Amino acid sequence: MSGAPPGPRAGDRGRRIAANLTAVRARIAAACAAAGRPSQAVTLIAVTKHFPASDVALLAAAGVTDVGENRDQEAAAKARASAGLDLTWHFVGQIQTNKCRSIVSYATVVHSVDRLKLVHALDREARRADRKVRCLVQVDLAGGADPGRGGAHAADVPALADAVAGCGALELGGVMAVAPPRADPAAAFASLAELAGRIRADHPAAAMISAGMSADLEAAIAAGSTHIRVGSALLGDRRPVVG
Numbered sequence: 001m002s003g004a005p006p007g008p009r010a011g012d013r014g015r016r017i018a019a020n021l022t023a024v025r026a027r028i029a030a031a032c033a034a035a036g037r038p039s040q041a042v043t044l045i046a047v048t049k050h051f052p053a054s055d056v057a058l059l060a061a062a063g064v065t066d067v068g069e070n071r072d073q074e075a076a077a078k079a080r081a082s083a084g085l086d087l088t089w090h091f092v093g094q095i096q097t098n099k100c101r102s103i104v105s106y107a108t109v110v111h112s113v114d115r116l117k118l119v120h121a122l123d124r125e126a127r128r129a130d131r132k133v134r135c136l137v138q139v140d141l142a143g144g145a146d147p148g149r150g151g152a153h154a155a156d157v158p159a160l161a162d163a164v165a166g167c168g169a170l171e172l173g174g175v176m177a178v179a180p181p182r183a184d185p186a187a188a189f190a191s192l193a194e195l196a197g198r199i200r201a202d203h204p205a206a207a208m209i210s211a212g213m214s215a216d217l218e219a220a221i222a223a224g225s226t227h228i229r230v231g232s233a234l235l236g237d238r239r240p241v242v243g
């Protein structure tokens, strides 16, 4: 395994991360048991934004296989520094079309596809790189009340899903959402699951539901989430930067 130990306290950091991972896996197992779902039905994506590549290496050493990032510049550097760890990189943040070339160079899954222009830009760059990129359509569950988060209006999601499915270098994976602040997460995730079911009726392979973070992963798993995106419960508090 590559990745030099980052310093004398790496042992402490590694133990802290491994303990956090054990706790998160226990939460996943309990939530799956409560929902009558096998725990293999849920994939954990460790969201490593604002944390160094050395933490990515410690997560990988502890058994994490999937990592997520929300800013291209930071993600690209970390993916380069983590080459050789055999990780699957997920892009979960808002995307400017001029970042698509870079993003498709490391990301296997893009969770934040929310407009047609982005679908075409991703397809163009994925083709150019001879890559196949799995895309999730991000749904705005806040009805426009949380514009910093991105996401398409629910009514526009089926057409975006069709557009992704029609692109040769893209593969429709399913849907993604962030629960709106101060809303009941159970209700938000239930509406996402309902929409996911409608998309799956037309696209049976699009079975991914990316929902649930550190604070609400139980509610997401209860509603059928297949991929949870967990940052702070694994790595600790981030500096308070708008994410």
Ligand SMILES: *Cc1c(COP(=O)(O)O)cnc(C)c1O
Pocket (backbone or CB within 6 Å): 047, 049, 070, 092, 093, 178, 213, 214, 215, 229, 230, 231, 232, 233, 243
């Ligand atoms: C930061 C982030 C997460 C992880 O959030 P935590 O609350 O730290 O678990 C998940 N999804 C997205 C889109 C994020 O930006």
